[in-house]
Amino acid sequence: MIAVTFFCQGFSALEMSNALGIQSNKVEAIAWVLLQRSLLQAMSDLTSDCKDSLNINKLNLKMLCEQLDLTIEKKNLPLDSDFFKNPKKIPVVEDAKNCYLLWLQSHGLQRAIAEVLANRLPRYFVFALVQQWMTNSHEYALLHDAIASPFATANEREWAWMRYSGWLQRKVDESMFGELFGLRQIYIRLRAYYKRSVKVNGSKRTERIVVDLEKNIKEWLEYAHHNDAIRVICGGPGCGKSSFSRMLAAKLTDEENEELPTLPVLFVPLYLLDLSGDLLESMRDFFQADLDNILPLNPLEKNNAEHRLLIIFDGLDELSMQGKVAAQVAKDFVSEVQRKLLAFNRQELRVFVLMTGRELTVQANKEEFRKEGQILHVLPYYRTREDLEKHIYVSESGLLEQDQRQCWWKKYGRLKSKPYNGLPDILNQREKIVEITAQPLLNYLLALSYECNTIDFLSKNDFNENEIYHSLLEQVYQRDWANYQHPTLGNIRQEEFERILEEIAIACWHGNGRTATTLQIEKRCTSGSLKKLLNVFEDGVKASITQLLTAFYFRQTGFQGSEATFEFTHKSFGEYLTARRILLEVKLIQQQLEQYRENSDIGWDEKECLKRWVMLCGPSKMDEYLFSFLCDEIRLNALDQVQRWQKTLCDLVSYMQQCSLPMEKLSPRLEKYIDEVTYSRNASESLLATLSGCALFTKEISSINWHGVSTFGNLLSTIQGQRVNHENPLVFACLNHLNLNRCNLLFRDLYMANLEGANLEGTNLEGANLQEVNLKAADLRMANLQETSLQRINLEGANLEGANLEGANLEGANLQRANLQRANLQRASLEGANLEGANLEGVYLERTKFSRANLKNTLWSKEIHRQDLIGIKSTLNIPDSTEF
Structure with a gap:
């Protein structure tokens, strides 16, 4: 923290008022001191927050204090209840903001850029004011007795909530990625959808009902029934789930907010919870671990209960640290929360819960959320025409038609003093780049790369997301010290800097995916060649690691024992x-x-x-x-x-x-x-x-020497274990292009596996579950698929020449351009299958079902008997010489 508060150290409020030359009554003098201390602390915190954009060693802190004193001296301070009810609106705060703005300009910042930073001061001031009042309340006793303020009448619990609310407000104003602006300044209101099943002409279809996410949550909080206390927000990495949650928490606790109901909010990052015991015990541990004294008193304890409370549990997908399967941990947690809510809300709806998580984790728990609208899927900034045609969206007031990328880039241009009137045309010309700009986090990282010209967007035909992350690494390394030795990184070269970050990432992966202690990181970074890299630091390995962490996108989250714990600001x-x-x-x-x-x-x-x-x-x-x-x-x-x-x-x-x-x-x-x-x-x-x-x-076959016909099946069984639901382990998505020639996969569970391009020639798949398997371009010549479940399977372009498909269920399968020459389709069901362009010459057909099948441009043998083609239509394209 920048030491601008030295002026206040060691002096009581009365001594400071005398030193400042305040000649008014004691109450007013103490109020002035409270105001000055809080403003100085806010300026100190805000300037520290943006140290990457300012040369800290050259800041004239004395000039800032003197300018603030002159500003305060000229103003009257109204000592009434409004002083505390809405401290951001005290006139002198606006004057102090202008003072801070001029000071920033005097240190070389352009006015437009300095305004972005100075505009964040009022909320920093509110948090500092509450902290100052609570920390030094004895010094403000006269003020406490003289003013009928929320501070004067509040008990300990209310004070704690005021401080926590101020902290939530400040969090969304803190610098993001070393910028001079925070989340509040760049945030775009998100859209989402929930699924609804409707009947149309007697058949069911799924519609996606598009909503303004904030408005939808507001309506839920205002009108929810006591048995409707949970909402879940899901989406992929970097879609804005956590950003929305933080913005929601800040708005709900802001007294000035007129759009949302004001109520206490508790924000709980789930990776900080130890779920080895009861949920209430885990929450008690969470509060006890608050060494910074930021959190309020535990509202789940009976003595501290609130009339209404929203708990935001952020990160369902980050509950895997307990040693169980991640999906099972999340499922157990959701069930536990639901049981506790039944108890909390027995008489009336008092406790709401909002959860966030990645799509796969939420999907695995969708049976727990059966009410319509409980699961809200975050929409990207932009929907492609292909997606709009693929799904049925129902949107009111043109909500879905808005291209939010344009709004974001306009905001970004104003904040960075750049002439962006919307998304630059060059970023809207490649399909892959368009997909990236639609995702909030990747869109921002792309903006950084675009500004620094680190990626040639014109020459990219197949854009790779990892290039954006690599560009970010380069920018972090070169950001402010390209031409001189950086005080943190010393003489470490860029590739060495990246190597250490990779080891830190592995330490986090081996932990819970996002966090690691300095000791865990030290163990990885002091092994092998990395140890000499850390020796360039002067303060020892542990201090070196801590310095390095602050150079990249990490933040300290607490302690495990005596070890500081750091986390990636973004899991991705x-x-x-x-x-x-x-x-x-x-x-x-x-x-x-x-x-x-x-x-x-x-x-x-x-x-x-x-x-x-x-x-x-x-x-x-x-x-x-x-x-x-x-x-x-x-x-x-x-x-x-x-x-x-x-x-x-x-x-x-x-x-x-x-x-x-x-x-x-x-x-x-x-x-x-x-x-x-x-x-x-x-x-x-x-x-x-x-x-x-x-x-x-x-696109080449992986030629593995399987030492027995059952070896691959045994390996797969070891990795998979017993199936407990429809979810597959990762390995099922990774069987593409394997050489499984003549392997024995009798009755094998391969549900939804990816076997694209695999060599399955002569493989025994009798009785195997191949439902919804991807066998695109696979080689299945002479494979045994007798009595196999192949529903909705993808066999596009597959080679099934001579395969035994007797009694197989191929309903809804994709067999476009597949080669089925001389295959055995006796008693097979191809109802609703797509056989467009498939080759069925020489196939053995007996009682084969073709109802609703697409047989356009299908190649047939001349020797086909009508009785063998159940459900065939006379209008199908069958050779004239065919005998019926």
Whole structure:
């Protein structure tokens, strides 16, 4: 914190008033001191918040204090109840803001930019005022007795809520990404939709009802019934869920707010909750861990209960730290919250709960939220025509038609003093870039890259999201110190800076996905070559790590024991860096294994490679979001390089399933057998996922030497475990392009698996569940698919020549351009299937069902008998020579 408050230290309020030369009565003098202390503290905090944009060492703090004194001396201070009811509106605050504005300009900031910063002062002042009153209340005793204010009449509980409300207000005004503006200044009101089933002409269809998210929540808070106390907001990474929640909390606790009902709000980031016990116990621990004394008294305790309360639980997807499957932890938490709400709201609706989470987590718990409108899906800034045609949206007052990107860029231009009248045309010319600008977080990161010209948007045909994150890393490194040694980073080169951040990301991944302690980070960063990088700092490794964390987008969240805990400000930053580190390990393994094979005295053998892989990927599961970043990172490399990685990974999978993972080589070895099982499962899945990412890029078959016909099935069973719901483990999305030639997958559960491009020639899939599986372009020649469930399967372009599909259920399957020559379709059901352009020459048909099938441009043999084609229509395109 910038030391502008030195002027106040060591003096009582009366002593300060005398020092300031205030000659009025004591009550007014003390009020002036309270005002000055609070303003100075607010200016101090605000200036510290924007230190990246100001040269802190050259700030003339004495001049700021003197200018503030002169401003205060010239003004009258009305000592009435309005002094405390709405402190932002005290006239002298506006004068102080102008004083602060001039001071910022004197330090080189353009007026438009300085105004953005100065406009945030009033809310910083409110929080500082409450803090000052509560911390030094004994010094303001005369003022307490003289004014009928909320402060004077409030008890401890009310004071705590005032302070917490001020803190919530200030949080949305704090600098974001080192900018001079906060979330409040750049925020765009979000839209959302909920699903509604309707009957049209006797059949059901799903409509998406579009709403203004804030307005929808307002109506819920005002009119909800006592058994309707929960709302869930879901969306992908960076869609604005948490930003909306923070803005909602700030608005609901703002006395000036006229749009929303004012009520106490408790904002709870779920990764801070320990859910090993009862929810109420977890909340007690949450309040006890508040070392900064920001939170109010626990409103879930009977003595501190509020008449009405909104609790915002942010981040359902971040509940995986308890050692269980993430989806199960979230499900248990939701059930626990619902049980507690039944007790809290037995007589009347007193406690509301708003939850946020990523789509996959909420989808896994959708059965818990059956009321229409309980789950609200956040909409992006812009909807493509393709999406609007794909789904049925119902929108009032043109709500969905607005392109919110234009509004955002106009705001951004004003705040940055840039001539943006909307989204720059160059960013609206590539489909992939259009998709990125539609997402709030990525749109902002793209704006940073656009300003710095770090990405050539004109030449990009296949834009990659990871390029935006990499551009951000470059900007963080070069932001204000491109031409001189940075006081935090010293002489660390950019690639070294990025390497340390990757290790920090792994420490967070091994923790709960977003947070890690300095000790955990230190352990990762002091191993191997990274230790020498940290030695450039003068204050020791732990202090070095803390300094480095503040250079990137981290914030301190508290303590675990005596260790400070840091978190990524956005979880997706950690996922991006983790993906980079995993791919780095692939590069190292490929290089070292090649060296070993050329000269066994150097490099790593397969066992050493797999040991390192287990240490990196064993502690935590890879999820769909991390996998997506990994695939994008792979695509940034040359094709021949990725081909070499794919070959190396195939060799490791072959070695792993023959010799198993070398758990005995871990140092220290894991103490419990169940931990070794977990590490083995996670490492195996991550290995197959990384191989999948390479194959998605090369489009080549991953040739793995399966040492038995059941080996692959056994490996899949080990990773999958017992199915408990419709959700699949990640590995099911990562089976593309595998060589499963002649494998035995009898009665195998492959529901919704991705087997695109896989080689399944001669594979035994009899009785397997292939419902909704993606087998696009797969090779299924001579495969045994007898009595198999293939409903809604994607077999577009697949080769099924000679396959046995006797009795198979292919209802609703996509068989466009599939090769079914000489396949056995006896008793198969192809009702509603799409066979457009498929080749059915020489197929064996007996009692085969084709009702509602699309047989446009289908190739048939001449020897077809009508009795074999149940449901066939005379209007179908069948050769004239066909005998019926």
